[in-house]
Amino acid sequence: MGAGMAQLEGYYFSAALSCTFLVSCLLFSAFSRALREPYMDEIFHLPQAQRYCEGHFSLSQWDPMITTLPGLYLLSVGVVKPASWIFGWSEHVVCSIGMLRFVNLLFSVGNFYLLYLLLRKVQPRHKAASCIQRILSTLTLAIFPTLYFFNFLYYTEAGSMFFTLFAYLMCLYGNHKTSALLGFCGFMFRQTNIIWAIFCAGNVIAQKLTEAWKTELQKKKEERPTPIKGPFSEFRKILQFLLAYSMSFKNLSMLLLLTWPYILLMFLFCAFVAVNGGIVIGDRSSHEACLHFPQLFYFFSFTLFFSFPHLLSLNKIRAFLCLVWKRRIQFFVITLVSLFLVWKFTYAHKYLLADNRHYTFYVWKRVFQRYEIVKYLLVPVYIFAGWSIADSLKSKSIFWNLMFFICLFTVTVPQKLLEFRYFILPYVIYRLNIPLPPTSRLVCELGCYAIVNFLTFYIFLNKTFQWPNSQDIQRFMW
Numbered sequence: 001m002g003a004g005m006a007q008l009e010g011y012y013f014s015a016a017l018s019c020t021f022l023v024s025c026l027l028f029s030a031f032s033r034a035l036r037e038p039y040m041d042e043i044f045h046l047p048q049a050q051r052y053c054e055g056h057f058s059l060s061q062w063d064p065m066i067t068t069l070p071g072l073y074l075l076s077v078g079v080v081k082p083a084s085w086i087f088g089w090s091e092h093v094v095c096s097i098g099m100l101r102f103v104n105l106l107f108s109v110g111n112f113y114l115l116y117l118l119l120r121k122v123q124p125r126h127k128a129a130s131c132i133q134r135i136l137s138t139l140t141l142a143i144f145p146t147l148y149f150f151n152f153l154y155y156t157e158a159g160s161m162f163f164t165l166f167a168y169l170m171c172l173y174g175n176h177k178t179s180a181l182l183g184f185c186g187f188m189f190r191q192t193n194i195i196w197a198i199f200c201a202g203n204v205i206a207q208k209l210t211e212a213w214k215t216e217l218q219k220k221k222e223e224r225p226t227p228i229k230g231p232f233s234e235f236r237k238i239l240q241f242l243l244a245y246s247m248s249f250k251n252l253s254m255l256l257l258l259t260w261p262y263i264l265l266m267f268l269f270c271a272f273v274a275v276n277g278g279i280v281i282g283d284r285s286s287h288e289a290c291l292h293f294p295q296l297f298y299f300f301s302f303t304l305f306f307s308f309p310h311l312l313s314l315n316k317i318r319a320f321l322c323l324v325w326k327r328r329i330q331f332f333v334i335t336l337v338s339l340f341l342v343w344k345f346t347y348a349h350k351y352l353l354a355d356n357r358h359y360t361f362y363v364w365k366r367v368f369q370r371y372e373i374v375k376y377l378l379v380p381v382y383i384f385a386g387w388s389i390a391d392s393l394k395s396k397s398i399f400w401n402l403m404f405f406i407c408l409f410t411v412t413v414p415q416k417l418l419e420f421r422y423f424i425l426p427y428v429i430y431r432l433n434i435p436l437p438p439t440s441r442l443v444c445e446l447g448c449y450a451i452v453n454f455l456t457f458y459i460f461l462n463k464t465f466q467w468p469n470s471q472d473i474q475r476f477m478w
Contacts, residue, residue, distance in 0.1 A: 009131035016139050017112050024151065027457060028105055031152040032098050034461050039475065040357070042154045046097055049073040049154070053080065053095035067282045071163075071188030072156050076103045100154050107158035108151040112142045114165040118432050121172045136442040141428060144306070145452045146420045146478050149460075157421060160189040164196045164425055171200035180261030187269065191279045194269045195411045196425060201262035202403030205255055209245065210397040216241055238398060286351065289414040293341040294375075295422075299412050300385035301378075302423050303430060309441040309448075310434060311388040319391075320384055331383070338379045346375060349417040357474055360418050392434045404429070420478050 038046045044066050051061050052073040080103070084094040093099065116138040123134075142148070150157035163186035170179035183197030245251050256263070273279055280287045304311050324331045352364055368375050393401055408426050415422055437445075456478065464473045 009135070012131055012135045013116060013138070016135050017109070020112060020139065020142055021109055024105055024108060028102070028152055030457075030461060032101070035153075036097070038097065039153065040477065042097075045072065045154045045156075046100060049076050049100050050095045052077050053100075054091065063282070065283050067280050067284075067287050068156055068190050069188045069281065071185060072103075072154075072159050074188070075159060076100055079103050079106070097154070101152065104151050104154065104158040107162045108142070108148075110162045111147075111158065111165060112138065114162065114169060115141045115428075115432070118165060118169055118172070119436070121169065122432050123436055130439070133436045133439055133442060136439065136446060137436055140442060140446045140449060141431060143446075143449050143453060144424070144428065144431075145449055145456060147424050147428070148449075148453055149456060149478050150421070155421075156189045157424060160186060160193055161425060161428065163189060164193055165428075167197060167200055168203075168429070171203055176200075176204070176258065177261045180265045183262070183265055184268070187265075192411050192422075193425070194265070195407050196429070197262055197265055199403060199407040199429070201259045202407065203400070204258050206397060206399035206403050208251075208255060208258070209242075209399040212245060212251070213238075213241060213397075213399070286349075286417075288416060290347060290416050291345055292347050292413055292416055293345040295412040295415055295418070296409060297338070297342070297378075297382040297386075298418060299408065299423050299426065300382050300389060302420065303389055303427055304381075304385040306427065306449075307392075307431065307434075307445070309444045310392060310437050311385070316388055316391075317384070320387055323387070334383060335379060338382060339376055342375050342379060347416050352418055357476060358419070359476065359478055360420060364418065389430065393430070395435050396433060400433075404433075 044063050048063050048066060048070070049072070052070070053076070080094045080099050083089055083099070084091065116134065119134050119137050147157060147161060163182050167179045167182035167186060170176075170182060179200050180197065183193070183200060186193035186196065278284060279289070348364065352358075352360055355361055390401065390405075393404070396404075408430075411426060412422065436442075456476075460475050460477055464475055466472070466474060
């Protein structure tokens with residue numbers, strides 16, 4: 001029976017992947033017909049890749065407006081160059097805009113497979129869901145709107161996602177050297193991916209801490225000590241445990257032996273920052289780091305919007321309100337701190353205010369800029385969204401949650417520019433780790449993603465406009 005179910009799941013997976021790729025190819029064809037010239041950031045990425053394709057790798061050939069490392073261009077050359085040797089295609093064909101964009105479509109197939117493997121590995125075996133739930137979850141994440149859209153343009157998103165997910169999968173299987181190497185590849189696509197390599201190390205540490213914590217709780221249960229009372233008693237106990245654990249040379253040496261590949265990668269990253277004079281290469285003036293705390297709130301709202309079938313319900317809202325009433329002093333303090341962070345640390349990047357091709361421009365203009373008070377009135381929504389996200393991850397250990405939220409904070413808060421692309425990786429990692437939802441919710445989520453994708457593709461391809469001082473065709477996009 002088990003073998004039959006596994007075979008059936010294989011058929012379902014193959015059908016889902018094949019249908020998704022077929023639809024993607026049709027959309028790719030539509031994109032290629034509509035966009036015969038580089039668009040948006042492609043005006044930097046495509047010429048740089050074509051220079052690499054022609055064998056011009058010197059620093060003098062580097063476009064100073066590019067802020068990411070050349071992972072995308074190097075891999076693209078590794079993919080398209082063999083095509084010229086195997087099929088005898090000319091340089092003009094293999095280095096064309098269409099061929100280079102097609103590299104991301106290949107990454108999307110890899111991402112589909114990795115998402116499926118991760119769902120099989122991350123979800124607990126004793127709570128194994130039906131194969132339909134796994135396939136639906138994979139399909140839903142594969143067409144996640146902000147990720148799926150960039151499969152058709154020559155951006156770093158698809159490749160960045162591929163190597164980060166691959167590194168995470170290898171980490172879960174205990175292949176830490178391979179994971180760190182793949183983490184380095186992800187870093188070569190986007191520097192902030194170093195955070196997700198650290199997350200892989202954190203995953204290992206969290207696992208060991210959880211095992212030790214369970215042993216500690218068992219000892220205390222047998223000893224039956226006087227319970228520590230107070231609102232922060234659990235926090236104090238965990239803090240005392242972490243302090244005691246970190247004082248043990250045996251524990252530290254064990255963690256060091258497990259995570260040394262990631263530590264080596266961190267040293268390489270630090271060396272890069274020291275030599276480069278910062279994390280950004282190229283145009284640094286538009287990518288300055290700052291403490292933009294509301295970015296965390298924007299991510300919570302983004303996640304609430306795209307995961308509403310799992311995070312938003314009357315029961316959730318009722319449970320949240322009951323908790324607020326029960327712990328009203330704590331929530332009052334959280335609200336005051338949040339209001340202060342919104343007041344003192346809200347930034348509007350010049351790109352956000354000037355570029356009317358991105359949806360974030362309209363979100364900012366019509367929500368945040370219209371009335372000054374709106375950004376404060378949204379604080380309760382942020383708090384609910386943050387609580388709902390944390391509540392959906394309660395099946396994970398406290399240490400895993402700690403590692404995830406530290407990495408989430410580190411990858412979002414320093415970004416001055418509000419751009420939905422920056423939320424893709426943390427969202428997917430979050431979504432992979434919540435318990436598999438019921439089929440009805442997954443179907444609702446999948447349907448909503450399909451509608452959002454249809455609208456965004458339709459608007460991008462058909463609702464074009466022009467700026468007054470330019471003849472170029474402009475399009476709306478994420």
